[in-house]
Amino acid sequence: MRKQTKPTAAPRLFLHKEGLYKALLPFVALLVVILICAFSMHFIVINSKGISVKWAALLDTLLVIGRQATPVILMAMAMTLVIATKGIDLSVGAVAAISGVTSAVLLLAPKPLPLPAIIMFCLGIGVLAGIWNGILVAYLRIQPFIATLILMVAGRGIAQLLPTCKPGETEGAILTLPLNNPHSNPIFGQFCELGNGAFLGLPNRFYLVALVCAVTWFIARKTVWGTYIEAVGSNETASKYCGVNSSMVKVFVYAFSGVCAALAGLLLTAQVASADANTMALRDHNELDVILGVIVGGTAFSGGKFSLFGSLMGALIMRTLIFTVQAAGLNWGYALAMRAITVVIVCLIQSPAFRASVANIFTRRSA
Amino acid sequence: MKSISKTFPGVRALSNVDFCVKPGEVHSVMGENGAGKSTLLKILTGVYSLETGKIVLDGKPFKPTSPVDAQAKGISAIHQEVSLLPYQSVAENIMIGRQPKNFFGAIRWGELNRLANIAMQRLGLNIDVTRSISDYPVAIRQMVSIARAVDMKCKILVMDEPTSSLDEGEVKELFAVVRNLRDEGVGIVFVTHFLDQVYQITDRITVLRNGELVGMFEAAQLPKLGLVGHMLGKNPDEVQALFVQKAESAHVEGSKPFVEARGLGRVGAVKPFDLEIRSGEVLGLAGLLGSGRTEAARLFFGADKPTSGTIAVDGKNLGRLSPKVAIDNGIGFSPEDRRTEGIIPDLSVRENICLAIHKKISPGGFISLKKQVEIAEKYVKALNISTPSIEQPVKNLSGGNQQKVILARWLASQPKLLILDEPTRGIDVGAKSEVETAMKDLSKDGMAILFISSELEEVVRSSHRVAVMKDRAKIAELSGDQIDEQVIMSVIAGGGQHAQTN
Numbered sequence: 078m079r080k081q082t083k084p085t086a087a088p089r090l091f092l093h094k095e096g097l098y099k100a101l102l103p104f105v106a107l108l109v110v111i112l113i114c115a116f117s118m119h120f121i122v123i124n125s126k127g128i129s130v131k132w133a134a135l136l137d138t139l140l141v142i143g144r145q146a147t148p149v150i151l152m153a154m155a156m157t158l159v160i161a162t163k164g165i166d167l168s169v170g171a172v173a174a175i176s177g178v179t180s181a182v183l184l185l186a187p188k189p190l191p192l193p194a195i196i197m198f199c200l201g202i203g204v205l206a207g208i209w210n211g212i213l214v215a216y217l218r219i220q221p222f223i224a225t226l227i228l229m230v231a232g233r234g235i236a237q238l239l240p241t242c243k244p245g246e247t248e249g250a251i252l253t254l255p256l257n258n259p260h261s262n263p264i265f266g267q268f269c270e271l272g273n274g275a276f277l278g279l280p281n282r283f284y285l286v287a288l289v290c291a292v293t294w295f296i297a298r299k300t301v302w303g304t305y306i307e308a309v310g311s312n313e314t315a316s317k318y319c320g321v322n323s324s325m326v327k328v329f330v331y332a333f334s335g336v337c338a339a340l341a342g343l344l345l346t347a348q349v350a351s352a353d354a355n356t357m358a359l360r361d362h363n364e365l366d367v368i369l370g371v372i373v374g375g376t377a378f379s380g381g382k383f384s385l386f387g388s389l390m391g392a393l394i395m396r397t398l399i400f401t402v403q404a405a406g407l408n409w410g411y412a413l414a415m416r417a418i419t420v421v422i423v424c425l426i427q428s429p430a431f432r433a434s435v436a437n438i439f440t441r442r443s444a
Numbered sequence: 445m446k447s448i449s450k451t452f453p454g455v456r457a458l459s460n461v462d463f464c465v466k467p468g469e470v471h472s473v474m475g476e477n478g479a480g481k482s483t484l485l486k487i488l489t490g491v492y493s494l495e496t497g498k499i500v501l502d503g504k505p506f507k508p509t510s511p512v513d514a515q516a517k518g519i520s521a522i523h524q525e526v527s528l529l530p531y532q533s534v535a536e537n538i539m540i541g542r543q544p545k546n547f548f549g550a551i552r553w554g555e556l557n558r559l560a561n562i563a564m565q566r567l568g569l570n571i572d573v574t575r576s577i578s579d580y581p582v583a584i585r586q587m588v589s590i591a592r593a594v595d596m597k598c599k600i601l602v603m604d605e606p607t608s609s610l611d612e613g614e615v616k617e618l619f620a621v622v623r624n625l626r627d628e629g630v631g632i633v634f635v636t637h638f639l640d641q642v643y644q645i646t647d648r649i650t651v652l653r654n655g656e657l658v659g660m661f662e663a664a665q666l667p668k669l670g671l672v673g674h675m676l677g678k679n680p681d682e683v684q685a686l687f688v689q690k691a692e693s694a695h696v697e698g699s700k701p702f703v704e705a706r707g708l709g710r711v712g713a714v715k716p717f718d719l720e721i722r723s724g725e726v727l728g729l730a731g732l733l734g735s736g737r738t739e740a741a742r743l744f745f746g747a748d749k750p751t752s753g754t755i756a757v758d759g760k761n762l763g764r765l766s767p768k769v770a771i772d773n774g775i776g777f778s779p780e781d782r783r784t785e786g787i788i789p790d791l792s793v794r795e796n797i798c799l800a801i802h803k804k805i806s807p808g809g810f811i812s813l814k815k816q817v818e819i820a821e822k823y824v825k826a827l828n829i830s831t832p833s834i835e836q837p838v839k840n841l842s843g844g845n846q847q848k849v850i851l852a853r854w855l856a857s858q859p860k861l862l863i864l865d866e867p868t869r870g871i872d873v874g875a876k877s878e879v880e881t882a883m884k885d886l887s888k889d890g891m892a893i894l895f896i897s898s899e900l901e902e903v904v905r906s907s908h909r910v911a912v913m914k915d916r917a918k919i920a921e922l923s924g925d926q927i928d929e930q931v932i933m934s935v936i937a938g939g940g941q942h943a944q945t946n
């Protein structure tokens with residue numbers, strides 16, 4: 078029929094022009110943001126003598142940003158899958174807080190469980206929270222926004238009440254792991270070492286991020302789940318008629334999101350050797366960072382196709398911005414404004430309608 | 445329109461096409477699936493922007509920037525993929541953008557419903573216009589979008605496959621309205637894959653092939669075979685061979701039923717009925733619009749839950765039927781409404797074709813790209829699906845090619861019973877005969893097929909047995925010589941006293 082009807086065995090690796098553009102854009106955006114960061118911190122100086130770059134300092138900073146970004150990246154991976162099913166998980170911050178505080182409570186118990194058991198327990202809480210969300214969305218058909226809002230609100234409360242499980246603590250207290258006390262349980266040290274230590278010159282948590290990214294990528298691209306997730310997000314009725322169990326798919330993505338959030342919570346506790354329900358979930362705006370990161374990465378809220386690489390870049394972009402503002406000693410309010418502006422810019426560039434109208438303006442000028 | 449071109453990534457949809465419609469004529473645009481008909485019309489109606497070439501309207505250059513703009517300048521359109529607001533009432537859909545308002549700018553609902561009613565009645569349809577669009581079947585939705593377009597004062601009316609799910613009665617009403625408009629001096633552009641309809645109403649025909657203009661002809665001077673020849677780029681003898689003969693009489697008489705429905709029904713959709721489908725036969729469902737054909741077919745797949753009766757497969761009773769259970773029992777279902785229930789728009793052609801067979805081709809849930817590519821390529825070739833690559837998102841394919849992708853999906857799953865609800869909707873003559881041949885071959889190989897088409901001729905041609913539906917109930921079963929358009933029509937008219945062979 079059509080002359081160019083030569084079906085090509087072109088798997089996902091092959092990217093036609095539009096695809097390449099889409100994949101590269103978040104990466105380029107990250108480079109730009111890093112450049113801004115480097116200039117503002119005077120790692121790159123341009124003067125009459127030319128350009129000088131302080132490589133060592135720049136690398137150090139990037140490492141710090143990378144470390145800070147890990148929890149967001151973990152949650153962004155799972156959030157990408159959730160958004161691909163046309164859903165959203167607002168509760169990740171709350172779940173992270175619950176898991177983080179729970180780990181501290183368990184560690185501070187008079188006779189703590191072994192470390193692996195504590196970690197598994199916290200991850201289990203994440204799974205349960207995710208399954209709860211999934212059931213509300215898939216079986217009770219509550220809008221994802223509302224369904225996860227429930228846990229977002231309730232979860233914060235739970236996290237603040239949890240310390241009271243430990244006798245003598247009041248609600249909302251900060252649980253500190255007494256690391257420097259020689260008489261305290263070595264388990265505190267082991268826990269924090271897991272989260273903060275390094276292996277072969279790279280922070281442990283980088284390996285964790287690599288692992289989670291790899292697992293997510295594998296699920297999404299090498300198993301039927303990835304196809305099912307896209308199918309459910311793109312046309313749920315049609316995928317049901319193909320035998321896809323759309324409810325299971327949804328419960329799965331929310332449960333996965335719960336695990337990733339719980340993992341992020343553990344990292345947050347280990348990072349500062351303390352769990353503070355208030356700051357952990359409230360001030361850092363974790364879930365918004367995660368969601369904005371995914372969007373900046375090019376995954377559409379309308380469901381369907383998603384980009385894990387984009388989300389990784391997006392999460393890094395969001396964290397780099399915050400770091401830059403904080404390092405410059407600016408008010409927290411600027412961080413919020415910067416984030417908003419970046420999201421608007423990146424989303425505009427990604428919108429085909431916007432690009433078309435810009436292109437239109439230029440062609441009209443030249444015509 | 446002069447030398448219009450349009451390219452999409454990887455596809456040149458139109459190259460240097462000229463097109464011209466005069467006031468007071470009906471002009472058909474013909475071509476195979478993916479020939480570029482819809483693209484041409486979408487440029488005229490401002491959906492796609494004009495890249496090269498120019499359009500002249502009433503002697504003035506014309507460059508529609510959006511569908512709204514085109515509408516304001518007198519071009520009203522019905523697009524191939526019915527685009528209505530699903531949760532709004534019929535009346536709101538018809539009157540959208542032109543709601544009658546009172547002094548304070550509030551909508552006058554009574555007046556709105558009255559006007560909408562008039563618009564529907566013009567098409568000979570008496571339905572409750574205050575009910576939501578999603579309560580009605582595809583055919584009614586199509587009539588609603590026609591009513592909306594026809595009701596607007598316009599100079600040019602563009603209709604892209606408006607009749608694809610209508611039956612004869614509605615088509616007649618529509619054509620009466622179209623003739624009226626033509627006599628009032630409206631220029632009408634019409635796309636369809638039904639050749640008879642083309643000859644009933646058209647003055648001139650423009651033929652496209654592979655995005656290129658083949659030519660413009662006076663309808664009266666172009667015989668049917670010549671037209672098909674131009675569309676496919678073949679000579680008339682080859683074309684003649686396309687028209688399939690009637691299915692051989694049932695060679696399956698004795699075989700035992702694959703699926704048996706007993707007292708199957710759903711309140712408000714279909715009254716309880718008995719039906720059995722044997723392996724190796726094509727069972728046609730005949731009936732007018734709204735007679736319950738689609739509703740009956742959906743019960744077999746569990747797409748809707750029956751409220752009474754049982755279904756047995758191979759003599760084994762199935763409990764609660766759901767699409768998943770149906771698929772596991774070897775039943776496939778190609779739904780009537782391909783856009784909302786058939787295609788997964790964001791997935792590629794390959795992924796769409798392979799979606800229903802992951803149980804078979806992805807052991808343990810691990811996908812094999814190689815296997816998928818193999819299967820997808822096989823069916824793209826077999827069904828002649830026109831796409832730049834199997835990685836193209838299905839939403840970028842032309843309407844008819846999307847339909848073929850859904851067919852490919854179910855052929856790939858090699859079901860024991862295949863339910864085809866309007867499988868030929870929107871596919872071109874060549875492909876239609878290919879589908880008919882495929883049905884014949886598949887049933888010979890032992891597949892049972894439940895076939896629905898609003899084209900009675902097609903049902904008669906392909907079916908070994910026909911069940912006739914009327915007013916949401918099964919009224920007769922015909923076989924052998926009784927399968928004849930006349931007989932079926934008289935059964936429908938007579939209300940079933942005739943030929944109760946069950």
Ligand SMILES: Nc1ncnc2c1ncn2[C@@H]1O[C@H](COP(=O)(O)OP(=O)(O)OP(=O)(O)O)[C@@H](O)[C@H]1O
Nearest residue numbers: 452457477478479480481482483840842843844845
């Ligand atoms: N949005 C799009 N993006 C990419 N390619 C497209 C897009 N729309 C159409 N095409 C391509 O353009 C070609 C022409 O499509 P068009 O819809 O005009 O065909 P058609 O003649 O209307 O066919 P049909 O009879 O099946 O409706 C097709 O090969 C299709 O793959």
Ligand SMILES: [Mg+2]
Nearest residue numbers: 482524842843
């Ligand atoms: Mg078309």
